Amino acid sequence: MPEYNTLDDLEPGQRVLVRVDLNSPVEDGVVQDNNRFDRYSETVAALADDDHKVVLMAHQGRPGRDDFVSLDQHAEILEEHVGKPIQFVDDIYGDDAVEAIEGLEAGEILLLENTRMADDELPEKDAEEHAESDFVQTLAPLFDAFVNDAYSAAHRAHASTVGFAVELPTYAGLVMDKEYQYNTSVAEKEFDGQVTMLCGGNKSEDVISVVNNLEEKVDTFLVGGLPGELFLRAEGYPVGMDIGDMDLLDDQWDETKDTLEDLVENRRDDFELPVDFAYEDAEGERAEIALEDIDEKETGYLDIGHETIEAYEPIIRESEAVFVKGAVGVFEDERFADGTVELIEAIGETDCFSVVGGGDTARTLSLYGLDEENYDHVSIAGGAYLNALTGQELVVVDVLKKYA
Ligand SMILES: Nc1ncnc2c1ncn2[C@@H]1O[C@H](COP(=O)(O)OP(=O)(O)O)[C@@H](O)[C@H]1O
Numbered sequence: 001m002p003e004y005n006t007l008d009d010l011e012p013g014q015r016v017l018v019r020v021d022l023n024s025p026v027e028d029g030v031v032q033d034n035n036r037f038d039r040y041s042e043t044v045a046a047l048a049d050d051d052h053k054v055v056l057m058a059h060q061g062r063p064g065r066d067d068f069v070s071l072d073q074h075a076e077i078l079e080e081h082v083g084k085p086i087q088f089v090d091d092i093y094g095d096d097a098v099e100a101i102e103g104l105e106a107g108e109i110l111l112l113e114n115t116r117m118a119d120d121e122l123p124e125k126d127a128e129e130h131a132e133s134d135f136v137q138t139l140a141p142l143f144d145a146f147v148n149d150a151y152s153a154a155h156r157a158h159a160s161t162v163g164f165a166v167e168l169p170t171y172a173g174l175v176m177d178k179e180y181q182y183n184t185s186v187a188e189k190e191f192d193g194q195v196t197m198l199c200g201g202n203k204s205e206d207v208i209s210v211v212n213n214l215e216e217k218v219d220t221f222l223v224g225g226l227p228g229e230l231f232l233r234a235e236g237y238p239v240g241m242d243i244g245d246m247d248l249l250d251d252q253w254d255e256t257k258d259t260l261e262d263l264v265e266n267r268r269d270d271f272e273l274p275v276d277f278a279y280e281d282a283e284g285e286r287a288e289i290a291l292e293d294i295d296e297k298e299t300g301y302l303d304i305g306h307e308t309i310e311a312y313e314p315i316i317r318e319s320e321a322v323f324v325k326g327a328v329g330v331f332e333d334e335r336f337a338d339g340t341v342e343l344i345e346a347i348g349e350t351d352c353f354s355v356v357g358g359g360d361t362a363r364t365l366s367l368y369g370l371d372e373e374n375y376d377h378v379s380i381a382g383g384a385y386l387n388a389l390t391g392q393e394l395v396v397v398d399v400l401k402k403y404a
């Protein structure tokens with residue numbers, strides 16, 4: 001039994017404030033539909049069916065980045081998934097928000113504006129301090145209960161993720177409960193055979209964290225994406241550097257260089273690195289180059305090449321368990337999806353125990369028609385999933401337990 005309240009403990013017909021995580025990829029200002037909408041639609045529909053007045057809070061992007069946009073598009077996408085109208089107000093706790101909240105009828109749903117547009121939201125503070133903010137003090141009296149369903153933001157101590165638990169009876173939502181239970185149980189699972197982790201993405205600190213913290217659990221890390229290039233740079237290859245307008249690799253290299261060099265020197269047998277890469281040629285087509293033929297970095301590499309796919313695939317096929325964190329290429333572009341799609345597909349074809357994690361990475365399945373049923377678990381969380389796998393605490397879950 002979980003040590004926090006769940007929706008089973010929530011009486012129907014209440015005024016309920018719900019924190020979800022609809023943080024999504026944004027391409028040219030357009031919010032991209034993804035698994036998060038689908039998952040949260042279950043929580044939202046269940047609450048509306050129970051005659052609650054449902055008010056949703058969520059964040060999008062980080063201030064200063066291109067993906068820091070309004071949630072107006074999210075309301076439209078969520079509405080399609082829930083099959084019920086979703087009202088939207090471009091305010092968080094000002095007069096317009098309060099008016100919209102007070103005007104809700106039983107079974108109606110309202111989404112507030114991006115919580116990160118409120119000054120009170122972002123600094124990491126403990127729950128009690130956040131509870132004193134104007135944000136929490138203005139909204140909390142308008143509700144009977146707080147439901148936290150934002151598992152993928154459960155490693156963030158922000159006003160909307162931890163502050164309301166101090167002021168209102170608090171419950172874990174369906175996504176929070178399921179993801180927390182599952183990922184925690186996976187962290188405790190023992191496997192007799194080979195355990196493999198496919199990792200990539202664009203955050204090398206995530207990959208370093210798994211390589212450092214899952215040394216006992218994982219036998220082989222198959223590395224791709226930006227971390228793959230950075231590991232190779234640590235081995236002395238001329239890859240993993242920014243070129244032209246690129247602004248992806250050099251900063252990460254400065255931050256992680258010492259750790260990467262240490263890992264390639266002392267733990268080289270624990271991971272496999274790419275032996276070739278794919279890039280966009282002058283005609284705009286996918287082209288590939290072997291690592292040994294790269295004299296200097298002249299282009300951005302956007303996927304692992306087919307030699308690498310062929311080297312990684314048998315390791316996946318002989319594994320008893322495979323975990324995925326991060327795509328090995330820019331799978332959003334069909335030309336550079338081969339590595340991610342072919343390897344995740346291979347995992348689904350074997351009968352190994354498998355978990356695919358990462359908000360972006362999980363989107364590969366829906367984009368390329370891979371059946372979620374072929375994997376034991378598909379997590380819509382990235383950082384929080386890694387925290388769970390590596391046995392680190394999730395501040396939001398601690399707060400849910402403390403205020404149960
Ligand atoms: N070689 C690459 N160059 C640039 N971006 C990459 C590369 N490989 C993977 N990516 C990007 O990494 C993103 C996923 O990274 P990350 O945020 O770490 O994973 P997740 O959200 O699944 O936890 C994808 O959007 C993908 O396009």
Ligand SMILES: O=C(OP(=O)(O)O)[C@H](O)COP(=O)(O)O
Pocket residue numbers: 021023061062152153156358359360380381382383384
């Ligand atoms: O998408 C998220 O994280 P994830 O990419 O690690 O799954 C969460 O919404 C947290 O976002 P943040 O990392 O900007 O705090």
